[in-house]
Amino acid sequence: MEVLIKTEDAIDAYKGAANLARSLGVSRAAISQWGEYVPEVSARGLVILQPSIPHIIKKPSVT
Known part of the structure; x- marks a missing residue:
C-alpha cells in the first residue's frame, strides 16, 4: 500500500511549512x-496525524 500526498496539500493543511x-x-x-x-x-505519518488531509491510497496491483 502506498500513500500519496501532494507536498502543497500537506503544507496547506498545516498552515505552513x-x-x-x-x-x-x-x-x-x-x-x-x-x-x-x-x-x-x-x-x-500525516494520514495518522490528520486523516482529513487530501491523500490517495494506492493498493499494489495483483497480477
Missing part, C-alpha cells in the same frame, strides 16, 4: 527538498 515540519519532527529544510509528493514514511 514550519508547522508541518514541527508536527513531523523534521526541519523546514527537509520539507523544501521534497518533490511534488511527500515521502512515503512522512505521508503515512
Whole structure:
C-alpha cells in the first residue's frame, strides 16, 4: 500500500511549512527538498496525524 500526498496539500493543511515540519519532527529544510509528493514514511505519518488531509491510497496491483 502506498500513500500519496501532494507536498502543497500537506503544507496547506498545516498552515505552513514550519508547522508541518514541527508536527513531523523534521526541519523546514527537509520539507523544501521534497518533490511534488511527500515521502512515503512522512505521508503515512500525516494520514495518522490528520486523516482529513487530501491523500490517495494506492493498493499494489495483483497480477
